Amino acid sequence: MTRKDGRTNDQLRPVTIERGWSAHAEGSALVTFGGTKVLCTASFTNGVPRWLTGKGKGWVTAEYAMLPRATNSRNDRESIKGKVGGRTHEISRLIGRALRAVVDTKALGENTIVIDCDVLQADGGTRTAAITGAYVALADAIAWGREKKFIAQRSEVLRDSVAAVSVGIIDGEPMLDLAYVEDVRAETDMNVVVTGRGLFVEVQGTAEGAPFDKRELDQLLELGVNGCAELRGIQTTALEG
Amino acid sequence: MTRKDGRTNDQLRPVTIERGWSAHAEGSALVTFGGTKVLCTASFTNGVPRWLTGKGKGWVTAEYAMLPRATNSRNDRESIKGKVGGRTHEISRLIGRALRAVVDTKALGENTIVIDCDVLQADGGTRTAAITGAYVALADAIAWGREKKFIAQRSEVLRDSVAAVSVGIIDGEPMLDLAYVEDVRAETDMNVVVTGRGLFVEVQGTAEGAPFDKRELDQLLELGVNGCAELRGIQTTALEG
């Protein structure tokens, strides 16, 4: 059995990372996972929020959003609705946690990096594409901060890299990097966030249809770890480019 | 090594479920996991939201909130801040998904059940206590709906039961059902939602400190599955009482 777009079950969609897309941001990347396109910008500010002042530590946070017509039918803007939806909040928090897991905030010093992940076009896996691109933007913003002497020359701010991918079970078969048409049919849906050294930062598995057992969980985790290793390579290429 | 409250690593805190706490709700339970107290009420309404009308299916949703002084220091009310925070949104969505995973919405018919989980006192594990208590409130609301003939006599609305527990790694040791003082020290924190038959509905593991490996993940899952089995027994006793 092959997938709609001809991929094998353990195959990523074409992934590209266009580093430095933004003329203004201290770090940026336009990341695509097939039809999913996310613009990630990292804004570096010297100083930290008031509640963190004087502790000798930095702060990394993230905000995720979708353009109203990123999806198949138009969604009302959250700015006009006057409130941020639960899904948006949840994904913003996930991205922030994923990035902070590889950042040594002491080494960052009293600096703040805000990562904005704006989905320009959505076709499944927007949160995992966002994490994968955000890492590249973050790395560039840290490099910028070091060059501008806001960060000490020798300090190793990044303890590891981080990437993420979705996995799921469709018609009983575990598959990597679900496109939207696959995602809506998945019985189980999982997002796996993995460091460059292959350790887990976050595992979020949800039974959309029937509950799943340990064997299925193990299969999904293996697919996800392998996918993230491949994404790690693409990140490295982008950052060396 | 023993834990601060004298428990072994695989031991739950004292758990109680006071069924029918509310005089008004169609189903209700006051659930306690040690110092964590959550009031769960299930509100049954005949009919469904407009977007679901005429599809012959019901709707189950959940809202989670904390009283301002449920915690050690007072938090401002979300009603006064004028917006619901990301954490609240995220937990409300988790509870809703967990309950829907065991509900046959066709069998429920065009009826709506809203579960409110209000944390009266917090000491870690509020979301898992909420899911565990919410299941009892849900079961009673379904029984009420059947008695009032809003649900067909023979239809099996609940496909399974569902319970949840937190697990985590502290000082390298996997532990079950973290109290607040344990939770803040955990290197890895995981919430496991498991059905009465022992299948996973949701697995959410997060590296708070160092990333974790597959062996640690397996240990946590095993602890969580066993804890949920024990909670299943307490739910059954409550529902038979």
Place this chain on the structure above:
Amino acid sequence: MTRKDGRTNDQLRPVTIERGWSAHAEGSALVTFGGTKVLCTASFTNGVPRWLTGKGKGWVTAEYAMLPRATNSRNDRESIKGKVGGRTHEISRLIGRALRAVVDTKALGENTIVIDCDVLQADGGTRTAAITGAYVALADAIAWGREKKFIAQRSEVLRDSVAAVSVGIIDGEPMLDLAYVEDVRAETDMNVVVTGRGLFVEVQGTAEGAPFDKRELDQLLELGVNGCAELRGIQTTALEG
């Protein structure tokens, strides 16, 4: 003529005050007036809001709210609606004024006490139960502040005690402490807030049906004053317990 629950016209419902209900708050009480249950917590903070700084005076304020299913049918959460309703505002302000009327803010010193009154179950008279319970929580929070030396040892912060009760005219008869079924039928509805010495702090009478005359007003006030005297005894017992 007797009332639906068998009470005489000048009889309170069974009133209980469970002091120290909350493990976290500096003062707390779970108060019940029949089927009305209100959790009152008092949060003590050293310091005052900026607008009061340096004046040598403390601040006492209150917030009232209802759980969504405290009532017979579910109400949407004010946090989700994104705004606090007029009724909630009005009652919060009433409770705050009632408590401040018996507090010597100079003696309190530059400390802040926030009283949260959350209605867990409603059956009429929630605002009067809230005031009656809030006084007990307030007294305990002041005692806590004195023990922690935030308040000077000798200072008399409380000038008097305070309690409140509803009264109303139903089918032409003045009655004390209306339950919900009585409240909706009342022609005139009045809330009376009275100190332990029997003086008025607040009198709020409203013609729901026909306007009322001076004789009816006098009858209601007398009933209310007597009811508050009885509540004063229950408060004293709780605080001595």
Place this chain on the structure above:
Amino acid sequence: MTRKDGRTNDQLRPVTIERGWSAHAEGSALVTFGGTKVLCTASFTNGVPRWLTGKGKGWVTAEYAMLPRATNSRNDRESIKGKVGGRTHEISRLIGRALRAVVDTKALGENTIVIDCDVLQADGGTRTAAITGAYVALADAIAWGREKKFIAQRSEVLRDSVAAVSVGIIDGEPMLDLAYVEDVRAETDMNVVVTGRGLFVEVQGTAEGAPFDKRELDQLLELGVNGCAELRGIQTTALEG
């Protein structure tokens, strides 16, 4: 002893009611109590809100607000703050209740009247001036509705008239119709809403300083009833003008 503006204790400030101030509204009045100026407009709409449809009854409601520089120092606009304050809510509700107390909603038929009371200049007693002026606007809107045949020719929509005035105790002396400089010094502050026949619609007394006793309450009520009788005369003159 005389008051700052030379009045005796039982004397109203100069009161004027300019009927028909607005070119657009179905009823309107610009009412002044000394330096307090309130523009009251009544908007008549055929039909009622959805929740009242088909019950053969009308609806009367009120909204109160202050211009930002109605007061001595400027207040931020509630529209810009994005929320209506507690005081605004409370007064809007009071005005609405006061007017509904003299309206026979069956006789009004399925029509809605919204009364807007906007304080153009504030010098104490804005809510009582608003009620007094709103009655005149309401009466004219009802006359308009009758003329346009939205209200049956014979039906007596107004059961009585209604007016309101503030009273208070300053330096131990009961006084009528407090100006702002008096209001801020009052030990006890009361608003009395009275019908043309001399019956009470609303009594709201608050101890701002020391609690008050029954004798003081009686003195204030007597002052208030007399003041409202005088206001009744001014309303009548305006409506006959």
Place this chain on the structure above:
Amino acid sequence: MTRKDGRTNDQLRPVTIERGWSAHAEGSALVTFGGTKVLCTASFTNGVPRWLTGKGKGWVTAEYAMLPRATNSRNDRESIKGKVGGRTHEISRLIGRALRAVVDTKALGENTIVIDCDVLQADGGTRTAAITGAYVALADAIAWGREKKFIAQRSEVLRDSVAAVSVGIIDGEPMLDLAYVEDVRAETDMNVVVTGRGLFVEVQGTAEGAPFDKRELDQLLELGVNGCAELRGIQTTALEG
């Protein structure tokens, strides 16, 4: 051809400026352009917003709003809707820009003037009436600040005066100062803000029906400049009164 109200095409409606309408504001004017009535108050505060502190410059800003029944049918309050509409925002910004164009903020010193323009009754041209009246209120607030020594005695804060008027093309004819019935029929609608010396501060022309050409634009500008010159005379008279 004459206009509905008998004016010629280049004729203003009757314009009045009642200076010092408000007892509280440092400057104020009730301005009428025919049936349009706008209350303009200027609030003077010593000091500037934080972002401007220490730059030796003052700040002038404006807020525009309409009473709910200023118009022919009632509009919901923006305070209750919880957000300020686009039209309100747009006009507030226009008024602020118009006033700042004639203010030397260095000469003003570190003082803030907030101009509130509240439309009490609307009949077309509310924004231009607001600018015209706001100038008078502003001039008086500056005089107040000089008298109170917040502004240096010799400094010329006002570089020029400013007034505004609407112009439009109706049935192919350019007309000055459109009343509401004219405004809704206009093919092209333009607001012209002109200084006392006859220079443009703002030109906003919009094709409501068919697009317009350069000749029409020139005709409208000429009408507007002449109208503003006339308004300049009325402002001068008011300020000398």
Place this chain on the structure above:
Amino acid sequence: MTRKDGRTNDQLRPVTIERGWSAHAEGSALVTFGGTKVLCTASFTNGVPRWLTGKGKGWVTAEYAMLPRATNSRNDRESIKGKVGGRTHEISRLIGRALRAVVDTKALGENTIVIDCDVLQADGGTRTAAITGAYVALADAIAWGREKKFIAQRSEVLRDSVAAVSVGIIDGEPMLDLAYVEDVRAETDMNVVVTGRGLFVEVQGTAEGAPFDKRELDQLLELGVNGCAELRGIQTTALEG
């Protein structure tokens, strides 16, 4: 004298229009004016808002927004602030008016087109780039609607094309299409919206520094009209591509 980027005063920046950028929208264009990049998507829906139903007319509206790091320093998201700012509102309204000026809503039939203009990168002239790109997206959405038979085959929905450009006076010299560094220094700033036939749809000129006279206004208008004619050519090329 030449400009910072080497352009002559009457020269546009390099302008590109990438038609069909979005895989989902019925019409779309990524438009760039130098460093300004705006993604315009047109969403076509069969049907109109309730207030327009049954009138046989369609509806075209627009929403403008900026990504948080489109600019040189990061701006907080309006979704998180919970309200849309005045500038955003103003520009959204301008774009909507500009497009509606060339649409025959009768010919469009009861269909709705929402144009979203999201600024991905800002370097001056975002609103004029948005209008210029939005026209292309709109034209494609109309073509889509005709193809899907939502629009009658023969009906001419577009009466003309529309484009926009900014002009301004810097150091006394009129210049076309201001980049950000020019815009902040401009004494006068004007946006001109012109149809393909060379007629004005909107003229908005503002004195940022000194007021301007008729001669300057005429120079700016001429520059703007010529710039729009050039943009018209680029639009045509894109639509024929």
